[in-house]
Amino acid sequence: MTTSAAASDKTVNKVALCSAIFAGVAYVGYSVARQAFSRRLVRNQAALEEKGLLEEMKCRIRSEIVATLNESGSGRQTQRGLPMSATPENFLINELIKEYLEFNDLHHTKDMLLTESGHPKLSMERGEMEKSLKVSSSANAQEVPLLYSILSTVKSLTK
Numbered sequence: 001m002t003t004s005a006a007a008s009d010k011t012v013n014k015v016a017l018c019s020a021i022f023a024g025v026a027y028v029g030y031s032v033a034r035q036a037f038s039r040r041l042v043r044n045q046a047a048l049e050e051k052g053l054l055e056e057m058k059c060r061i062r063s064e065i066v067a068t069l070n071e072s073g074s075g076r077q078t079q080r081g082l083p084m085s086a087t088p089e090n091f092l093i094n095e096l097i098k099e100y101l102e103f104n105d106l107h108h109t110k111d112m113l114l115t116e117s118g119h120p121k122l123s124m125e126r127g128e129m130e131k132s133l134k135v136s137s138s139a140n141a142q143e144v145p146l147l148y149s150i151l152s153t154v155k156s157l158t159k
Helices: 003-051 053-069 088-103 107-117 126-133 146-157
Strands: none
Touching: 003 053, 053 107, 088 107, 088 126, 088 146, 126 146
């Protein structure tokens, strides 16, 4: 082997060794950074879950997806091709459910109901719902959703 060939081999070996060392250091650095990021992500996820923010974000994403899918129409349709809230019965049922969901702080579920059904965001007054259903509730019952009063009445009738 000539001197220039030997020198060239040494240079190649040095470059290969430097490349291997650099790759090793880069991999170790990447592994350490990945582990630190993963630990931090787990801590942040726990904090988000504790505050209820993670569930809120999931609900918002679902709601946005459904809204985007429904943009071509204005909500789901009945078998007759009408929007779900177009029939008086469905409108009233949606209002009863909406009142129940609001009372129980299920705002994201309510938003999903409104989005999927095409139900308007404006609410029907409690008195109007009672008049439509031909029921009346006591002053104490005014504090809870009308569904509770209806359930109580049905239970008392079946005794």
